Amino acid sequence: MPDAQAQAALAFRENHGRAIAILARVLGDLDLAEDAVQEAYVEALRTWPRSGVPPSPAGWIVTTARRRAVDRWRREQAGRAKASEAALLFARGESEGAPDGIAEAPDVRDDQLRLVFTCCHPALSLGSRVALTLRLIGGLTTAEIARALLVPEPTMAARLTRAKAKIRDADIPYRVPPAHELGERLTAVLAVVYLVYTEGHRGTSGDELVRVDLCTEALRLARELADLMPGESEVHGLLALLLLSEARRPARTDAEGRVVPLPAQDRSAWDRGLVDQGSATLRRAREIGPPGPYRVQAEIAAVHDVAVRPEDTDWPRIVELYDTLLALTPTPVVRLNRAVAVAEVHGPDRGLAALEGVELPGYRPWHVVRAELLVRAGRVDEGVEEFRRALECPGNEPETALLRENLGRLTGRPGGQR
Amino acid sequence: MTHYMLAMHQPDEGAPSADVLAEVMRRLDELAERMREAGAFVLTAGLQPASSATVVRSEAPLGVAPGEFLMSDGPFVEAKEHLGGFWVIEAPDLDAALAWAKQVVAITSLPIEVRPVAGLVR
Structure with a gap:
């Protein structure tokens, strides 16, 4: 089987957490568990191409890793007085039931x-x-x-x-x-x-x-967490938030890798399947508990995701949700995002007013939001200064390129040089 | 079971009033009693101000008998906060040690460094 090695890599990747979790309990040590899984991987790379991928890769990994750990323990303890511990460990490991069933217990x-x-x-x-x-x-x-x-x-x-x-x-x-x-x-x-x-x-x-x-x-x-903790509202809230954000990823950059801001994104490129999954997860979160910070952020993402066109966005609802979020987590970053929504509902001056007291110098999004609101409020010179400060902040390249472009448009000079 | 040191770091300036301090000490005594009842207590010590400390050192490297010793007045590290006292406790795991530390914080309102002890000789 030519792709047995690739299958081994995939099987180990997919079952890593489960194998480590079981072995850490059986062996009582995370390092030992990690080494044992690594040894099992080496063995899989050697034997799977000949024998084929076992019917239950997870069971095979755990069983093999445990054997390797016991072998190694015995080797290392040989000549020391601790051989009895190895025997104990071995007995404990072997009494865990059918080897292939262990990963599904x-x-x-x-x-x-x-x-x-x-x-x-x-x-x-x-x-x-x-x-x-x-x-x-x-x-x-x-x-x-x-x-x-x-x-x-x-x-x-x-x-x-x-x-x-x-x-x-x-x-x-x-x-x-x-x-x-x-x-x-x-x-x-x-x-x-x-x-x-x-x-x-x-x-x-x-x-x-x-x-x-x-x-x-x-x-x-x-x-995985949502599966392990089905009764925890915030776990579902976080999963919903990630799904609803991930749904927009295909439209976040253009073919050249440049960043596309939310209003300019091609909404037909959003992943409807992920939006549906995210919405269903969000409903589940609402059913089982009071709103937490992740769920409220997922609610905000959902408002964006259901808007067919940017102008369909229910901004008053988003302001409400940011008020809720602010009550749960009163941080300057939440106030910054709330100010953006306020500006969409009531205009840039009210947005700037909502930024009063929010001081995040060196944090690029703060400078960018201020710059954009200042420009929209007709205070172009101040906006240009703010864009320049944004460019001095750390950030990734595509964002920097977009900022330069904006600045160039405002100053009429490419790259916004003075 | 692991031994942990709970080290209390307190500012050199701005000690609370005598009344407040007496109440804190009374509650710390009660806490030590609870530790004892739970089998967690090993020892505790409250320290005099850091300004009363003396540091002894020598230039001789490890394994060489020092020819002379140097003394300096004051604590080893110049800072605004110093070790003000500590507990050594025995606990089944870090969570249990952290739970005791939370009780000290609740009484003293001071930061408590929880550090596992590598070896304890009694």
Whole structure:
């Protein structure tokens, strides 16, 4: 079978989180679990081309990885007094029921949740949580994560090592948090998935506006979480938000890779299938709980997604939703976005008034919104100055190109030179 | 079970009034009692102000007997906040240690660094 290696790569990627989750419990150690899965992968690359892809790749991976871990443990413990522990471990592993059924057992969901809450423990920095989640649950290689997050590979490797060492040394528990802690802990989990998506959707640096892998990865993680925690409203809220944003992705850049702002997007290119999935997920979120920040953002995305033409957008509804969001998360960025909606309903002067007290110097979107509102209010000179400040802020290349274009149009000079 | 140090960092200036401080100390005593009842308590120490500290050092590298010792007045790190006290506790995992730390924060309103202990000799 010529493509058995590609199938092995895919099977390991798809089943990575589940395999690590099961093995971490059986072996009691994340590092051991990771090494064991890696060894199983090497074996799959060797044997699958000859023997074919096994009927249950997930079961094969877990069974093989566990055997490798036990072998290795025995090898390493040989000559030491700890051989009895290996025997114990082996016995524990072997009593887990039919080998091929292990990856489908009902308690695997608990294992997966344990892994999620461990990788996303709030005692780990957000950057570490993101790295661990992509590595252990997403099954991305260190090199892939480094490339996706625009970090040198050794830096990413060090970050992962440090995070795993902290889990071990500080004894971060491998378990689903009790009900009274679930809210706080879930927030830490959802922030990780959201960051993975926003990094993919709007890179803060780099040449491409959209880095496809991270968006896809975030959607996969969000779908998995919704499946694992069907009763948590905000999990569905986040999934709905990602689906409804992802639906617009085909129209966000043109054929040359330039960014297309929302009003100018070809709405026929929006993915209706994703809009429908997102809307259904949003309905589910509404059914099971009170509005949370992710659900309200999904509601806003949904208002945009159902507008056939830009002028059909229900901006008064969007202002209302931003008021709700502001009450939940009173941050300057939410006030900035609310000001944009206010300007659509009541004009640029009211939009600028809504920006009073919002100070985000160095944050490009703040400068861009101010620039556009100033220009629309007829204060072109101030707008030009603001566009220049926006250009000095960090941001990705396609956005920078669009800003230069806008500035050039306003000043009548290409690139907006003085 | 793991040992953790809960290190309390407090500003050098702006100590609360004697009344407020007495109430904080009373509640910390109660907390130590709860730790003891839960089998988590190992030891605790409150420290005199950082300005009363003395640092002893030598230029000799590791493994070489120092020829002379240098003394300096004041804490090791010049900062506006210093270690003001600490607890050593025993807890089943980090979550349990963090739960104790939250109780200290609730009483003192000071940041508490929770750090696993690598080795404890008693």
